[in-house]
Amino acid sequence: MNKAPRRIVTGHDGTGKSVVAIDTTMTPKVSNQERGVDFYEIWNTTGSPVPVDNGPDPTDRPLTIPPPKLGSIIRYVDFEPESEKTARMDAAAAKAAFAAVGTAQASTWRPGKHPMMHRTETVDYGIVLEGEIVLILDDAEVPLKAGDVVVQRGTDHAWANRSDQPARMAFILLDGAFSPELRKLMQNS
Numbered sequence: 001m002n003k004a005p006r007r008i009v010t011g012h013d014g015t016g017k018s019v020v021a022i023d024t025t026m027t028p029k030v031s032n033q034e035r036g037v038d039f040y041e042i043w044n045t046t047g048s049p050v051p052v053d054n055g056p057d058p059t060d061r062p063l064t065i066p067p068p069k070l071g072s073i074i075r076y077v078d079f080e081p082e083s084e085k086t087a088r089m090d091a092a093a094a095k096a097a098f099a100a101v102g103t104a105q106a107s108t109w110r111p112g113k114h115p116m117m118h119r120t121e122t123v124d125y126g127i128v129l130e131g132e133i134v135l136i137l138d139d140a141e142v143p144l145k146a147g148d149v150v151v152q153r154g155t156d157h158a159w160a161n162r163s164d165q166p167a168r169m170a171f172i173l174l175d176g177a178f179s180p181e182l183r184k185l186m187q188n189s
Contacts, residue, residue: 036080131167
């Protein structure tokens with residue numbers, strides 16, 4: 001698998017001088033061996049503007065896919081090559097997989113689509129760091145390789161590693177709000 005990421009968090013000492021507050025090698029916040037996915041929670045915020053302080057590590061909480069209201073998340077996700085088991089997942093198994101990362105309601109499983117289809121009310125920047133992965137949408141599949149960036153605007157989607165090597169992506173998720181027009185279209189579909 002990919003090398004565990006190192007996280008360096010800066011802060012201030014008692015005189016206001018800049019210092020390293022945290023320097024650690026990350027371990028997965030959630031590791032789903034059956035699904036072949038590891039989530040490394042790097043940092044998150046719970047509102048905006050973000051307090052600039054020496055507060056506690058905000059990642060000491062259960063993992064959820066979307067950030068809190070007005071918040072943000074940065075995480076790494078490692079994807080092992082997809083297995084036949086994933087392709088055969090039913091709605092209950094897909095919902096359980098999302099529940100394991102705190103967001104059962106994100107699952108949009110439906111017959112004939114990738115079982116890990118999901119949607120969140122967020123804008124996500126997905127950056128392929130290593131390997132190859134496929135972005136699956138309702139009407140398209142887009143092969144991606146290291147260096148490619150996806151701006152994912154609340155669309156129903158899934159990620160599939162169809163290669164024989166692991167893939168790593170960095171995700172920056174920002175809380176969002178569907179426009180009234182888009183919300184109406186989604187309700188009618």
